Amino acid sequence: MRSALRTIDLTVLALPVSLLAAWYLVAETGQVPSYLLPSPKELVRVTKDFAWGGTGLTPYSGTLMEHVAASIMRVLSGFSLAAFLGLSLGLLTGRVSLIKRLMDPTIHLVRAVPGIGWLPLAMVWFGVGEKTTVFLIALAAFFPVYINAAHGFANVPVHLLRAGQMLGADKYALFRSVILPAAFPSLIVGLRLGLGVSWGFLVLGELTGVTKGLGAVMMDARLLGQTEMIPIAMICIGLLGKITDMLLIKVCNRVYPGHVGKVSG
Amino acid sequence: MMVQQALIANSVHKSFSAPAEESSLAVLENISVIVEQGEIVALVGPSGCGKSTLLNIAAGFEKPDTGEVLFMGNTITGPSPERAVVFQSASLFPWLTVKENIAFGLKTAKVKPKIIEEKCSRFIELVGLAGFENYYPYQLSGGMQQRVALARVLVLEPKMLLMDEPFAALDAQTRLAMQQVLMSISMALKPTILFITHDVEEALILADKVYVMSKLPGTIIRELEVPFARPRPISIIGDPQFSKLKSEILAQLF
Ligand SMILES: Nc1ncnc2c1ncn2[C@@H]1O[C@H](COP(=O)(O)OP(=O)(O)O)[C@@H](O)[C@H]1O
Ligand SMILES: [Mg+2]
Numbered sequence: 001m002r003s004a005l006r007t008i009d010l011t012v013l014a015l016p017v018s019l020l021a022a023w024y025l026v027a028e029t030g031q032v033p034s035y036l037l038p039s040p041k042e043l044v045r046v047t048k049d050f051a052w053g054g055t056g057l058t059p060y061s062g063t064l065m066e067h068v069a070a071s072i073m074r075v076l077s078g079f080s081l082a083a084f085l086g087l088s089l090g091l092l093t094g095r096v097s098l099i100k101r102l103m104d105p106t107i108h109l110v111r112a113v114p115g116i117g118w119l120p121l122a123m124v125w126f127g128v129g130e131k132t133t134v135f136l137i138a139l140a141a142f143f144p145v146y147i148n149a150a151h152g153f154a155n156v157p158v159h160l161l162r163a164g165q166m167l168g169a170d171k172y173a174l175f176r177s178v179i180l181p182a183a184f185p186s187l188i189v190g191l192r193l194g195l196g197v198s199w200g201f202l203v204l205g206e207l208t209g210v211t212k213g214l215g216a217v218m219m220d221a222r223l224l225g226q227t228e229m230i231p232i233a234m235i236c237i238g239l240l241g242k243i244t245d246m247l248l249i250k251v252c253n254r255v256y257p258g259h260v261g262k263v264s265g
Numbered sequence: 266m267m268v269q270q271a272l273i274a275n276s277v278h279k280s281f282s283a284p285a286e287e288s289s290l291a292v293l294e295n296i297s298v299i300v301e302q303g304e305i306v307a308l309v310g311p312s313g314c315g316k317s318t319l320l321n322i323a324a325g326f327e328k329p330d331t332g333e334v335l336f337m338g339n340t341i342t343g344p345s346p347e348r349a350v351v352f353q354s355a356s357l358f359p360w361l362t363v364k365e366n367i368a369f370g371l372k373t374a375k376v377k378p379k380i381i382e383e384k385c386s387r388f389i390e391l392v393g394l395a396g397f398e399n400y401y402p403y404q405l406s407g408g409m410q411q412r413v414a415l416a417r418v419l420v421l422e423p424k425m426l427l428m429d430e431p432f433a434a435l436d437a438q439t440r441l442a443m444q445q446v447l448m449s450i451s452m453a454l455k456p457t458i459l460f461i462t463h464d465v466e467e468a469l470i471l472a473d474k475v476y477v478m479s480k481l482p483g484t485i486i487r488e489l490e491v492p493f494a495r496p497r498p499i500s501i502i503g504d505p506q507f508s509k510l511k512s513e514i515l516a517q518l519f
Contacts, residue, residue, distance in 0.1 A: 159356040162326055165344035167370035167417065177373070181360045256360060 038228035046228045058226050060217060068236065070212035071202055074130070075244070078137025079198040083191060086142045090149025090190070095179070100150075107146065115140035115201060123208065133205025133213075140201040144193035152186025153179065181256055188252050195248055199241040214240075269337070271425050271457045272300040272323060277332035279318055280482075291482040292318050296332070298459075298476055298485065300425070305451060305458040305495075307468035310478030311518055316461045317353075319483070320429045323459060324350050337424065346370055349418035351428040355410035357402040363413050364389065364398040370421045388416040391453075392446060408439040412446065419450065425457040433462065441499065444470055448496050465514045469507060470497055477514055486517060 020040070026032055027039035034042065049055045053062020060067075089107070093100040118139055119132075126132040156179050164178035206215025214233045221229035279293040292315040300306045310316050321327045322334055325344040334341050336348060344350075349370075357366050364385055371381045389395055392412040402410055411431055418426060432440045444467065451458065462468050468475045469491055477487040489510070493501060501507055 157356075159352055159354065160358060162324075162344065162350070163352065163356045163358070164369075165326075166324060166346065166348070166350045167421070168346040168373045173373050177369070178358070181358070184360070 081138040082141035086145025094150040094153025128209040141194035145190040148190025152183030156182040274298040307472035315483030349423035355414040
């Protein structure tokens, strides 16, 4: 415990602490009106109310969990879809050259269109709201997962494949005990990037007219002039992104303990 | 009892398509090699002469263009644990510990965990790695990695070992130590070995029979029986007959 304390690097803390102090000073002295930049104190009070309710400071009193749950559900559905398609297509194009020639160029062509560019079309196809959001998340998260998976599966060292074969591994055993673990670090990179992108596109989707979700809170709060809710929702999204990333790493390390220590948070 | 031939290569030819060219590169030309059961046969030749190509064919990783390669009388169709390979780079699975690497083949063959446990500890002991069971490959020296590579195939009790310059990447001292390890193992287990090396001295220390290969395209230019009884002490290097054989072969290689 003591050594953990001693290893905290004070230089790292210097910048965020001074920014916080500056914010506090500027907001408390009233130099900037609170509808542009709410004070930290105010923010803490509203956050408590948002989470546990009771004081009724904003229309969002006590609704944090509802919005968090809605957002997480969308990220999970979109990201799972992206992970499933990205990993399986990555495996196919990474290991089978015919499928690579068949699909890889087209996938990269589609990738050239920025994810945001799909928004109008998605709204036409799926209507405003739930489905559009999940679609945008799945689409945007697919590419990093796919590219990294294809790279990882394609670059399994030949000497390891041969080692596996001469030790008696058949096709299935080779996949399970050589190809998958050898590609695993690339898979993790793709999944982590994809999960990060998922939260970004969640906000995009939720800005366009769903009633629940942290992105919806932001947009709604702007219209209602509840400016202090916007940074709170932003911080919530940041925290959720960090937490889900940590959970993903935990799960990955569980699957292949040999990689423990090589994946860093 | 008749001594059966473990490995027979009969007039093997192999060429590779050269990159960006219509022509192809002839690598092996009319190679015939015989390895008797229980024998250690060394194949020496200059770098790039096709030694690994021949070993890859014997391992079943590649196919000859013409000619045939038989193992225990049957044409080789693919890799198999009865012809286990020790590569020049240890090629251990970096995500597995020493013990898990050694258990890989047994696990794949669905051997009972208790038997895997027993066999692994026996072979870890045999190659001198007791105490390092839970280390990962990157935590081992080159010599120790090669010991793991050796143990993970020996534990499968292969009919034949194919060794592709297994000690070439090691420093001189470690190489001598590894040669001694291999010697004592071969006295204990009497495996059939095809041992590839570019080091004439190593070939003469380890082998019963030595094939000498020419520069590319590789052909067999000499076959000789090594006239010293095994096990051979290191001091054999000073023996006049040893030096004479060594300088003869070296002269042929250049
Ligand atoms: N897969 C391959 N494709 C094309 N050329 C190859 C391939 N493998 C080996 N060669 C060529 O065959 C020759 C012999 O290689 P190799 O058998 O590895 O030699 P050695 O093991 O004796 O050093 C080299 O010139 C090498 O470039
Ligand atoms: Mg070679």
